[in-house]
Amino acid sequence: MASLPAGAAWMSFDGRELRAGEDGEGFSFMIDSRCLEGPPVAGAEAWVFAARDEEAALPYDQPEVQGARQAALAWWYGMLGDALVCHTTLALDESRCAGAITVVHGETAARPADDPFGRLFAPTCVSCDLFGLVAPPPGPVIERYAGAPWPGGRFDRA
Amino acid sequence: MRPGERFPDLELPDHTGRQRLLSELAGGDPLVLLFSRGWWCPKEQRHLRALTALQDEMEVAYARMVVVSVDPPEVQSAFRAGLGARFVFLSDSERAWLPRLDLLEESDTTHAPYRPTAFTLFPDLSVHSRYDGFWYWGRPSADDIRRDLRDISRRVREDFER
Numbered sequence: 001m002a003s004l005p006a007g008a009a010w011m012s013f014d015g016r017e018l019r020a021g022e023d024g025e026g027f028s029f030m031i032d033s034r035c036l037e038g039p040p041v042a043g044a045e046a047w048v049f050a051a052r053d054e055e056a057a058l059p060y061d062q063p064e065v066q067g068a069r070q071a072a073l074a075w076w077y078g079m080l081g082d083a084l085v086c087h088t089t090l091a092l093d094e095s096r097c098a099g100a101i102t103v104v105h106g107e108t109a110a111r112p113a114d115d116p117f118g119r120l121f122a123p124t125c126v127s128c129d130l131f132g133l134v135a136p137p138p139g140p141v142i143e144r145y146a147g148a149p150w151p152g153g154r155f156d157r158a
Numbered sequence: 159m160r161p162g163e164r165f166p167d168l169e170l171p172d173h174t175g176r177q178r179l180l181s182e183l184a185g186g187d188p189l190v191l192l193f194s195r196g197w198w199c200p201k202e203q204r205h206l207r208a209l210t211a212l213q214d215e216m217e218v219a220y221a222r223m224v225v226v227s228v229d230p231p232e233v234q235s236a237f238r239a240g241l242g243a244r245f246v247f248l249s250d251s252e253r254a255w256l257p258r259l260d261l262l263e264e265s266d267t268t269h270a271p272y273r274p275t276a277f278t279l280f281p282d283l284s285v286h287s288r289y290d291g292f293w294y295w296g297r298p299s300a301d302d303i304r305r306d307l308r309d310i311s312r313r314v315r316e317d318f319e320r
Contacts, residue, residue: 070217077174081175135176135178138185138245138246139213139217140213141219142217145220154185
C-alpha cells in the first residue's frame with residue numbers, strides 16, 4: 001500500500017458502501033482529505049466512479065484523465081452549483097488514478113451520466129453521511145500537489 | 159497597491175455565486191489577479207482571450223489566475239464559458255471593494271467599472287508587480303506574466319534551482 005501524502009486520506013469501496021480509513025473491505029484508495037474534515041452533510045449522495053480493480057486504474061497523466069479534470073473546472077462544478085458537497089479523485093499512488101467521487105446534496109439538474117469522470121469509469125450511487133463541504137478548486141491547476149489526490153494538497157502548509 | 163504591499167484578502171462571490179476568499183483561491187501558489195472592466199469591453203475581450211491561452215501552461219505549472227469585474231455572476235459565467243476559461247471570476251457587482259481599492263474607472267459613467275489593472279501576487283498575496291492597463295499596452299502580456307511567475311516561483315519554491 002502506498003504511503004499517505006499530506007492532503008490525502010484512505011477510503012475503501014466494496015461496490016455498495018464507502019468507508020473511511022484503510023481497513024475497510026473492498027478496493028482501497030486515497031481521496032482529498034478535506035472531504036472528511038468538515039461536519040458531514042447528512043443525506044448526501046456519492047456518485048462513485050471507481051475502477052473495478054487496480055489493473056483498471058489510469059495514469060493521472062493520461063490525456064483522458066487530464067481532460068476529465070479540465071472539464072470539471074470548465075463546466076461540471078458550475079453545473080452542480082450549490083448541490084456540490086465535495087469532489088475528489090481516487091489515487092492509488094503518486095501516479096495512478098482509480099476514479100473519482102462527486103458528492104451532492106439537494107436538488108440538481110446534473111446527473112451521474114454528465115460527470116466527466118463517467119467517461120472513464122462506471123458510476124455507482126451511494127447514500128452516505130461521510131463527507132463535508134469543500135469548495136470546488138478554482139483552477140486552472142490540474143496537476144497533483146506532491147502526490148495528493150487532485151484537487152487536494154498544496155505545497156505550503158499554511 | 160504597490161509591489162511589496164499585501165493585497166487585501168478579497169471576499170466576493172465567484173461566477174457561480176459561491177462566496178470565495180482570495181487567499182483560498184491562491185491556495186499557496188503564485189496568483190495573477192486581473193481587474194477587468196467587464197464583458198462588454200472589446201479590450202477586455204481581447205486581453206482575456208490572450209490570457210486564457212496561458213491557462214494551458216498554468217494548469218501544469220502550479221499558478222492561479224483570478225478575474226474581478228463588476229459583472230454579475232451569471233454574466234461572468236457566460237463570458238467565462240465563451241472564453242473557454244477554467245479559472246475563477248469574482249463578481250463585485252455591488253462595488254464592495256472597488257472604492258476601497260481605488261480602482262474606479264471614472265471615465266465610464268455608464269458601468270462604473272474597475273479600471274483595468276493587473277497584479278502578480280506571491281502566495282501570501284503580497285504584490286510582485288502591478289500593471290496599469292487603462293491604455294491597452296500597459297497590460298501584462300503572456301510573457302510578462304511568465305517572467306513574473308518564474309521569479310515568484312524561484313523565490314517561494316525552495317527546490318526551484320536544483
